[in-house]
Amino acid sequence: MIRVFLVGALLALPASAFASGKFFADIYAPVNNKFSRPLTQATANLWLDFNHQIANGESPYSIRGIWQSTIFEGNNSVVTGKYEPTHYEGDFREGYLSYLNGGFEFRAGNLIVPWGKSDGLNPTDYLSARDYRHFSPDSEVQRKPGSGFWASWTPETATSWNFTAALIPYFAEGQFVLAPGVVPANVAISEAEHPGISSSSLEGAVKAAYTGDRWDISVNAYNGFNHYPEFQEEARTIFTPVDVRLRLKEMFRRQSAAGGDFSWSGDTWIYRAEAAYFWTENQEGANMMSVPSHYFAVVGFERPFWDNFRMQVQYAHKYFPAYRPIDEMTGASPVDAAVKQQIARTNAMLFQYQERDQGTVTFRVSYAKESSGWDAEIFFMENLRGQDFLVRPKTSYAWSDNLRYTLGADIYGGPGHRTLGAMSAFNSVFAEAKYSF
Amino acid sequence: MQFSKTIYESVIVAGVLLGLATARGDGLSAKDIMIKNEDARKLINVTAKVKLVTGGGGSTERTKEFTWWRKLGADTVHYNTLTRFHFPPEVKNQGILFLEKGDATDIQMYLPSFKKIRRVESQQQSGSFMGSEFSYSDIATPHAADYSHRMLKENEPCKEGEKATTCYLIESTPANDAVKERTGSVNNLHWVRRDNFMAVKSEHYGSSGELWKTIQFSANTEVSTKDHKWLAHQVRVENAKSKKFTTLAFSSVQVEEKVPDSTFTPQNLSREK
Numbered sequence: 001m002i003r004v005f006l007v008g009a010l011l012a013l014p015a016s017a018f019a020s021g022k023f024f025a026d027i028y029a030p031v032n033n034k035f036s037r038p039l040t041q042a043t044a045n046l047w048l049d050f051n052h053q054i055a056n057g058e059s060p061y062s063i064r065g066i067w068q069s070t071i072f073e074g075n076n077s078v079v080t081g082k083y084e085p086t087h088y089e090g091d092f093r094e095g096y097l098s099y100l101n102g103g104f105e106f107r108a109g110n111l112i113v114p115w116g117k118s119d120g121l122n123p124t125d126y127l128s129a130r131d132y133r134h135f136s137p138d139s140e141v142q143r144k145p146g147s148g149f150w151a152s153w154t155p156e157t158a159t160s161w162n163f164t165a166a167l168i169p170y171f172a173e174g175q176f177v178l179a180p181g182v183v184p185a186n187v188a189i190s191e192a193e194h195p196g197i198s199s200s201s202l203e204g205a206v207k208a209a210y211t212g213d214r215w216d217i218s219v220n221a222y223n224g225f226n227h228y229p230e231f232q233e234e235a236r237t238i239f240t241p242v243d244v245r246l247r248l249k250e251m252f253r254r255q256s257a258a259g260g261d262f263s264w265s266g267d268t269w270i271y272r273a274e275a276a277y278f279w280t281e282n283q284e285g286a287n288m289m290s291v292p293s294h295y296f297a298v299v300g301f302e303r304p305f306w307d308n309f310r311m312q313v314q315y316a317h318k319y320f321p322a323y324r325p326i327d328e329m330t331g332a333s334p335v336d337a338a339v340k341q342q343i344a345r346t347n348a349m350l351f352q353y354q355e356r357d358q359g360t361v362t363f364r365v366s367y368a369k370e371s372s373g374w375d376a377e378i379f380f381m382e383n384l385r386g387q388d389f390l391v392r393p394k395t396s397y398a399w400s401d402n403l404r405y406t407l408g409a410d411i412y413g414g415p416g417h418r419t420l421g422a423m424s425a426f427n428s429v430f431a432e433a434k435y436s437f
Numbered sequence: 438m439q440f441s442k443t444i445y446e447s448v449i450v451a452g453v454l455l456g457l458a459t460a461r462g463d464g465l466s467a468k469d470i471m472i473k474n475e476d477a478r479k480l481i482n483v484t485a486k487v488k489l490v491t492g493g494g495g496s497t498e499r500t501k502e503f504t505w506w507r508k509l510g511a512d513t514v515h516y517n518t519l520t521r522f523h524f525p526p527e528v529k530n531q532g533i534l535f536l537e538k539g540d541a542t543d544i545q546m547y548l549p550s551f552k553k554i555r556r557v558e559s560q561q562q563s564g565s566f567m568g569s570e571f572s573y574s575d576i577a578t579p580h581a582a583d584y585s586h587r588m589l590k591e592n593e594p595c596k597e598g599e600k601a602t603t604c605y606l607i608e609s610t611p612a613n614d615a616v617k618e619r620t621g622s623v624n625n626l627h628w629v630r631r632d633n634f635m636a637v638k639s640e641h642y643g644s645s646g647e648l649w650k651t652i653q654f655s656a657n658t659e660v661s662t663k664d665h666k667w668l669a670h671q672v673r674v675e676n677a678k679s680k681k682f683t684t685l686a687f688s689s690v691q692v693e694e695k696v697p698d699s700t701f702t703p704q705n706l707s708r709e710k
Contacts (some may be wrong), residue, residue, distance in 0.1 A: 020526055051710070064709070102451035103699040106707070114552045140550055154704045156697070163527055164705050214543050214556070265543075267554035267618065304561055370568025371496055371681065401499060436526035 035075035103154035104416035129174030129227035190252035285322030373398035387423035388414025396424030467586035494681035517701035563621025
């Protein structure tokens, strides 16, 4: 229904409301091709921004958003999530009605609401989700919207404070990309069924933020769903004890969270911290096929050096107090136990609860000299327990005010049963041409 | 006709006093002049469209356009400033918020591609503003109290654009290390018009003592006739070493409309328009 409203609103807007957007084409070429087609993925993307103030220039109402359309050429349906490797996807990346009056703003529609100050790893980013099947040099492209309502209030007499609330009847759906081998040949997967719009699928979040002199802090709370689906057994056919056919379905699990973030800028350094505690459906660890309750915290610092360089270092930690070893899972029979353990190991790899605690470091060095049009960076991330990692070197050049080229590579490594190591089948070099208008 | 000795002596004394008054800038010290300069451009509320052009030194000329809001704080000394970019498309909706507080300026930058706000460290505030030859601290307001001032010349011929005029030549040095670090310069020269106390030129010297950049102000316009406040509508900065330049051109200047305090909040900074 929201989509119908947005399409109707879009058609009613004058052409001048669509004055901007961008077109970008991405190619991911495999380093070590394990697929049948020559490219890991190629996409052609058109984003059309629309922004129209309703009635007249003084009106507090406006319609805003981005229509996102993509043509995919993927290697296989495991990457793109569709049966046809070549297909089109189009939807409102964002599309909402906005009301703005002084320090109060209200939005209703398709919304991307990213929270959290850390770089890339955001414990408090409850409301948004990413579709990791869409490869892009810009990870923000992967964000998916939820549909709902959002309000923000900054008191006129206390502008250091801000209060935000969100009510999301249709939450953002995230999707992991499944590397070859993660899903064995004897397993079929039914795609996740979104719970849809109902009172039981409603999400809510609140945040209070304070901005001080070169520092800021916020606290927040959330009740909703994990936006990434877990595998759950749907059906099982046992031909022999060693020939078991499984059908798994992807399930969105309920969770609640409370957390906050903080940042402070000194003369040379910027410090950030972000943390949250998650209460999941598996609070006592009784069902290790599902993510147990856990802490997730990130601390980091950033500083410039020389003239145009910046360095950023972060440490992230996840701790699962009710963790139980997956190998100790039992079942009604040895086959039943083996099936449950395999499902648990797959979910544990995707959601990083293979041990009671997990530490991750990220390191980014970047160079940017706007006057030359060049920028470059190297991003490195490693999970300390499994020593699986990602290295992403990237450089881009602004040919003109409108046109930018990017070249880079995604190199995953480490044991194949670890989260990042499993992604090594997608080791690629990538290129992008982006035209903004 | 013979003058009495008393009248003759009185004329001499008056002449000496007049000479002394002229030597001290009509009774004004260098600090007084810089305070008057700051006062002449002390607009309580201002909104303007700004075109920023960079070029020179063999580089391609590039244009950026932004809207600029500025409001004087309750202490009547420090400002809050918001810039929001409209052009080119790649920087559209990028915003930078400057909150001046005492010796330090809190600078926050909104990046629409990430939908997040990032802070700028104090050390970086002497760095380039959006790829231009202006620094972040140039965009924030320089204050007379941040410097020690010395009069070099009182009737220095100078130009505002092509128009010849007469200026005070003032030397200003940062009052403390915090100002030095924030601005990046250890010494500055200012050419300030004698008639309206608006600067027409300034030279900024780096830590090595060499000329770093020259800023020229022109099209000084009295935008508030009620309060006699002025704004330089054209500003050009040139890097002495690289010969790269940046120009700022202000248009659609509004000073009568009150800018709400909520304009200068991180929440408004992150609103894409």
